[in-house]
Amino acid sequence: MLANSPDRQTEVCANPYGCHFGGSPTLSQLNACYGVTAAEAWLVPQLYELGNFEGLKGQADRHQLAKTAKIIATEFHYLKTDELLLFFYRFSTGRYGRFYSYFTPSVIIHGLRSFLDERAAAFNKREQERRERAWEEARRNAVTYEEYLKNKGRSARQQPEDGGGPLDE
Numbered sequence: 778m779l780a781n782s783p784d785r786q787t788e789v790c791a792n793p794y795g796c797h798f799g800g801s802p803t804l805s806q807l808n809a810c811y812g813v814t815a816a817e818a819w820l821v822p823q824l825y826e827l828g829n830f831e832g833l834k835g836q837a838d839r840h841q842l843a844k845t846a847k848i849i850a851t852e853f854h855y856l857k858t859d860e861l862l863l864f865f866y867r868f869s870t871g872r873y874g875r876f877y878s879y880f881t882p883s884v885i886i887h888g889l890r891s892f893l894d895e896r897a898a899a900f901n902k903r904e905q906e907r908r909e910r911a912w913e914e915a916r917r918n919a920v921t922y923e924e925y926l927k928n929k930g931r932s933a934r935q936q937p938e939d940g941g942g943p944l945d946e
Contacts, residue, residue: 786866789859797899801859804850819858820846823865828880830869837880845882853889864892 789796804816821842828837837845849861856864867873873888920928 786862786869789862790866793863793899796857796859796863797896798903799857799859801857803855803857804861805854807858808850808854816850816854817843817846820849820861823861824885827865827868827885837882841880841882845885848882848886849889852886853893860892860896864889867892 792799802810804819807815807819824837824842824845853861864873868885868888873891874884
């Protein structure tokens, strides 16, 4: 959990592809490995840092942080920690909305939904690239109809002339 502190945001977010498709644990995996509140415990410093960075007049109280962390851990349990670091970094840049003087959990949740749209686009792009590579590989390995007929003729000539086989015994 310490390896994914808010201080790592800039480092991790230099590679968005790695955030989505790398090996960092999901929030569910954190809970499975470290206990049912581990994801929330990891999220609270992320949320606190976000509010602190924004220079809000009223920093979030413990209840707001805990409740927001619980909502994120429940609703977005499939997100990887690196993806969330990417989200928090991008939120800090104003990409998904902003706070107006006070910590507003609904702004974060709404921002996460926008992030999910970008995430879906990244997954779709990756899948499209996989399909294109598979198509190209199949095209490279394909034989023409003429080659097929030629090969078919060869294999017909390689058969025993009397058609004998194990069933003829």
